[in-house]
Amino acid sequence: MKNIITNRIKSLTVSCMILSSISCEKFIDTELPYNQIGTNEVFSDVSSANAALAGLYSELWSSSIISGDVTGSAAILGTYTDDLNCYAPYIQNGLVDLYNNVQIPSNTIVYNLWSKAYKHIYYANSIIKGVKESTSISQPNKDRLIGEATVLRSLLYYNLSQIFDDIPYTDTTDYIYNSQLKKISKVQLMAQLENDLTSVLNGLSDQYANQERIYINRKVAELLLGKVLLVSEKWNEAENLFSQIVQSPLYVWETDLSKVFNKTGKHILWQLKPANSTDATKEYLLYNFTTSLPTTFALSDALVNSFEQGDLRKQSWILPTVINGKTYFRPMKYRNPVNSNTTENSVVFRIEEVYLLYAESLTQQNKIADAKVFVDKLRQRAGLAPLPSGLSKENMINRIADEFRHEFFAEMGHRFFDLKRLKKMDIIALSKPSWKSFHNAFPIPEKELTINPNLNPQNQGY
Known part of the structure; x- marks a missing residue:
């Protein structure tokens, strides 16, 4: 990703000069009113617009809500729920408080999660505005650029x-307008996202712009739209989208567990590329402990013990490591070390998620037998027997939640997001007695409430 930006960086020089003493690193910082980002110079041609969009992809890989390091949802939500034990020093930005479910609105991890996401939303809005106003970019390229930025947003x-x-x-x-925003309900937001995503589908192609699938295509947009529809309980519409993705010839089921995180896999919908060609993934760096005690995270006993006997995912993707007589469990989905990585990117979406979401949408419509087919596909690859026939709707939802956990541990915050969508969050109390029902939502960061009182009231329980 870094190489892509380097090849085009000259086209952004004028833009950084406009920002005077503000460095390119601060190019999209939302703490200042950077309305200049939408200038004609930045979007004078498709090459510079592509560079701006590549910069957003790079930001998301580097440090964001979907980044594979400690700033991302996989780590933060994994330890907040019941998949990751936290071994970070207590003073390290509130991670331990999240792990113990005793977070407070001043938690710096919570604030950074919120502020970085809105910084990247601002970046996406800047791209959309600049492309729309450009007089030199062709309409097909406008549709593509706006579509990708809208999906990322x-x-x-x-x-x-x-x-x-x-x-x-x-x-x-508009910085002044944004500084006074009020919250909208989740119902309203899902309706807005449904409209946003639907409006850009026709401008996106199914074909990938890069063979490593590091840019958004139409099927990624459809997957995200399907997830929005599930939250809105529009089960049939979501089913139709997931069906289209599953049937697409773009995607091929990967039968070998050892190849699931190989960047060339045709089961991958979208992945984030490291900055340099041989850089290790952030996930590898975060969970890499061998002879010394983990300093961030290890897999929880609750997760490890929840696998069925004989589950090949436990054997292939988890490495028991004995240190000072104690066994720690290390995620082993990404395996290539620093300066030796030529086969791994950070996977954001893969077809296995679509199978389970498809099964979820079917189950919610009481099409249990149809849903079973897709859950069994994952179980078969994991070396497990098919689910029994005749499961109730509630039992099938529980089995889908289990499959999400065992397939996607330490990936993209799945445990939190899946339980939240399935309305199963309180199951966390079984392994974390400090868990309370109001913990299913984080507090609005105290700093944000101070800056913008329109964001009140604070979330219940905080």
Whole structure:
């Protein structure tokens, strides 16, 4: 990703000069009114517009709500729920408080999660505005650029709404307006995201712009739209979208567990590319402990013990490591070390998620036998027997939740997002006695409430 930006960086020089003493690193910082980002110079041609969009992709890989490091939802929500034990020092930005479910509105991790997401939303809005106003970019390229930026923005909003419930929405770069935003309900936000995503589908192609699938295509947009529809309980509409993705010849089921995180896999819908060609993924760096004690996270006993006997995912993707006589469990989905990575990117969406979401949409319509087919597909690859026939709707939902956990642990905050969508969050109390029902939403950061009182009231329980 970094190489892509480097090849085009000259086209952004004028834009950084406009911002005077503000560095390119601060190019999209929302703490200042950077309305200049939408200038004609930045979007004078498709090459510079592509560079601006590539910069957003790079930001998302580097440090964001979908980044694979400690700033991302996989780590934060994994330890907040019951999949990751936290071994970070207590003073390290509130991670331990999240792990113990005793967070407070001043928690810096919570604030950073919120503020970075809105920074990236602002970046996306700047791209959309600049492309729309450009007089030199062709309409097909406009549709593609606006479509990709809109999908990225929608993903950020979707994740934020699942974490914080009611949140502010904006599609403008007007700093004064944005500084006074009020929250809208999750119902309203899902309706807005449905409209946003639907409006850009026709401008996106199914074909990928890069063979490594590091850019958004139409099927990624359809997947995200399907997830929005599930939250809105529009089961049949979601089913239709997931069916289209599953039937697409673009995607091929990967039967070998050892190849699921190989970047060339045709089961991958979208992935984030490391900055340099041989960089390790952030996930590898975060969970890499071998002879010394983990300093961030290890898999919880609750997760490890929840696998059925013989589940090949436990054997292939979890490495028991004995240190000082104690066994720690390390995620082993990503395996390539620093300066030796030529086969792994950070996977955001893969077809296995679509299978389970498809099964979920069918189950919600009482099409249990149809749903079973897709759940069994994952179980078969994991070396497990098919689910029994005749399961009730509630039992099938529980089995789908289990499959999500065992397939997607340490990935993209799945445990939190899946339980939240399935209305199963209180199951966390079984392994974390400090869990309370109001913990299914984070508090609005105290700093944000101070800056903008329109964001009140604070979430219940905080």
